[in-house]
Amino acid sequence: MSIKIYKDESANSIFIEDTNGSQFVNSLQASVPIDKVNITDLARQINIVTDADHTEFVDKDGVPYIGTSTDVCNTLNAIFQSSGTPTNETPQITSNLTINSVQGSIINYELTADYGVGYEWDLSNVGGLTTIEGNIRKLVGGASLPTGTYNIPVKAINYNGEDSKSITLNVGSPAFPNTKSVEFDNNDYLQANAGILQNVLGRTANGSGSSDAWSVSFWFKGGTATNNNQTILYFGNQTVASQGYIQMLFDGSANGKRLIFKYGSNSNNLTFTTPQNSLPPSVWTHVLISYDGGTTGVASGSVNNYYSRFKIFIDGSLSSTTNTNSNFGYSGSVIPQNFRIGRFNNGQSLRNNSRVDEISIWGSDVSSEISSIYNSGTPTDLSLLTSVPLHWWRMGDGDTFPFLFDTGSQGNCTFQMLNMTSANIVNDVP
DSSP: OOEEEEEETTTTEEEEEETTEEEEEOSEEEEOSTTOEEEEETTTTEEEEEEEOGGGEEOTTSOBOOSOHHHHHHHHHHHHHTSOOSSSOOOEEOSOSEEEEETTOOEEEEOOEETOOEEEEOOTTSTTEEEETTEEEEEEEOTTOOSEEEEEEEEEEETTEEEEEEEEEEEEOOOOOOOOEEEEOTTOEEEEOGGGGTTTTOBSSSOOSGGGOEEEEEEEEOOSOOOSOEEEEEEEOSOTTTSOEEEEEEEOSTTOOEEEEEEEOSSSEEEEEOOTTSSOTTSOEEEEEEEOSOOOBOOGGGHHHHHTTEEEEETTEEOOOEEEEESSBOOSOBOOSEEEESOOSSOOOOOTTEEEEEEEEESSOOGGGHHHHHGGGSOOOGGGSSSOOSEEEOTTTTOBTTEEOBOSSSOOOOEEEESOOGGGEESOOO
């Protein structure tokens, strides 16, 4: 049986491990009675090692101390004299008194103190945290702790006194992982069951108020194609000539590079166009479009009121728009026959490596929360917002080709990737 003895520099204390277990002690002295080695705890005046063969003593790495019993005794005493004190020094905790962690992470912390011999923790309010057997200075665990701030009383003790402190443990929210987006080329598109969103994006007649309100948020990176009608999102009737739909388009033309939003049918609609270069190609841009649920047509004298029902935000700021109409807006229903990303009813597809990320939909007007949603240009965990989206597609993160899963509060609307492969899920994000 070996006896491991070495100075722990971080604790300025002696670590000793034998058949009786392990401990940190100070105030030690080695002696050689009749060619055997004893180690005495001077503070308690007891032997903690008696009549051990000098070949049993090993260092931190398990390497035996060399020489005769006297040589080993002298080596040990040199180590003992460089730590702790047998007389008047009290412990002083030296480790950082703040631990910063995030929910789900394992905490690994070591309490250190000058002249510390014993250590005590009060872990009564931090479930899942525990010390390591044989080394009470080591604190591990805590992955299950909720976010918040915790105070952990601790003590370092020796024969001359103690040092009491309180460690502050801060458990924050984990960083939001966003590593994937979906790329679209020509005839690629996503399709989902539009009926699931009947009570969100759909309506049965002219807008009736807040019950018909909605908001749509997404990140978009336009490709290099110059087509002026590339559909980003489409919801509504298949018969677009006379029936209602929602369409959000990328105008990639030379004088465009902007967003076009249509509400209504081909013959009766409101159309909003953001300024030129407001959606620059090959640049990630955030878009939020909100509808307050009010009436949208078709009296000529009220068309400005109809326009006011909608707001478009580009990169967190309310965008100016050029507003046009066909027959002074649309007063009919929006029936859920199609819900697509990247394609209109029979064409107008996204092209040339256009990319979409983090699509989310609310059944209310959340334009007042645009600052939190845009988050200064970094996608964020929308489940932590005051208004949690009903539907939210991460566009690759946590998905399995060919399905993109809904992670919103309802979580019941899955997109299928059509004319695409797993390679359309790319490592390019805002």
